[in-house]
Amino acid sequence: MGNIVVRLSSLTLKNIKNVKNGIIIMPLANERKFECSRAEILGIYGQNGSGKTAIVDAFYFLQGIITGEELDQRIIDYIDTDSTNAEINAEFKIFGDNVLYEVGYHIIFSKIDDGVIIEREYLNCAINKDGNRTNKNVFMDYQRTQTDVVFKPLKRVEELVGKDKNIKMDLIVARKIAEKSNCSYIFGKDSREIFFKKNSEFKNYSIVIHALFDFALKDLFVIRSSHSGLISANFLLPMAFRIEKEKTGMKGDFAVPLMEPVILDIKKKDILNEIVDQINT
Incomplete structure (x- = not known):
């Protein structure tokens, strides 16, 4: 992995507790330097019921999801009572050796009869390297209702599978396990083992998934109220x-x-x- 540093840029909540649509942005979010030379402190203040605790709790749930844990069903108490779904979007900067990844991770939760499931999750990424920046495109989009594909776009699936058709079957099995376990497909244990393999075509995206997993496991430290x-x-x-x-x-x-x-x-x-x-x- 080399010297990888992950920093949060922003967090967006929709229908989480009393937050219909809210966003917090870190002070250095708009900088595009290739190294994180300064620390950031963001203070959040507001009246009771304005959503401060919702932000902290969102980080708690996000941490569990990115480390591949089963979805904490207490999240049902955080979805707005008038809504059937809720969304969390976290934007990150991942600093590598002379490369900067701008990454977004978006999750949609849906209520079902006996709890909450991850209805959709996707990762998008822009890569800054050698003075050039790619467009920020979705490179992994899992949708629970789209049972005819493992994930989209198909080009990324083909890059991951390569000439080894057994990987395609492994991806399908990993998806079924994630859905049965009610955990993230992108960050679930069985999926990670496939995504983390050193594949030249999928290498940049593997780095992103690995970096976010390590960040949630080691560095994302949440103290709840x-x-x-x-x-x-x-x-x-x-x-x-x-x-x-x-x-x-x-x-x-x-x-x-x-x-x-x-x-x-x-x-x-x-x-x-x-x-x-x-x-x-």
Whole structure:
């Protein structure tokens, strides 16, 4: 993968909680430098019910989707009651060695009788290299209702398959597994194994998918407001943690009861020690 850095450019929500259509844009979104030399901090403020929490929770769901997890069915409570679907669109910049990828990931969720499914997801990309910028075109478009194709455009499928027709069958099987598991087809485990293979025709797009997966796995760190209620109640101390460890690192939630002693297994004790060391820094 080389030296890859992923930065969020913008986030758009439609029919998420009380946000009919809203967008946040990062301060450096319009810069097209080939290196991310500056950090960004974006503060979001507004009245109660204006959508601040919706943004944080959208990142939480987005993180799970891009890491290939089963769709969290609690998202049904976030889809506007008057709507049957909702949308999240995240724009990213992926900085590589003398190349900049401008990437968009769009997801459409639909309510069904027993929950929520990913109705459609697609990735588009523009590549900036050697002073030239390609058009921003969709390179992977999965639509659940289009059962006659694995994904569109067919040109990208052909590039991925090449002369190995077994890959086409693997793509079909991966799609069926993703739909049964109710996870992303693009980022699902079985699909990733195919997309990450070094194929010269599909190489640039493989880099994009791999970079977004790594970003969600290692660097997208979401602390939800649900923690604040537990802290105020003063009986449980929740800690959202991120630990740089080995190649993948480790992140998640760790809760420590405050009203009684607690027995930890070795793994949790080691994690707690790492958290304490970070706090003491």
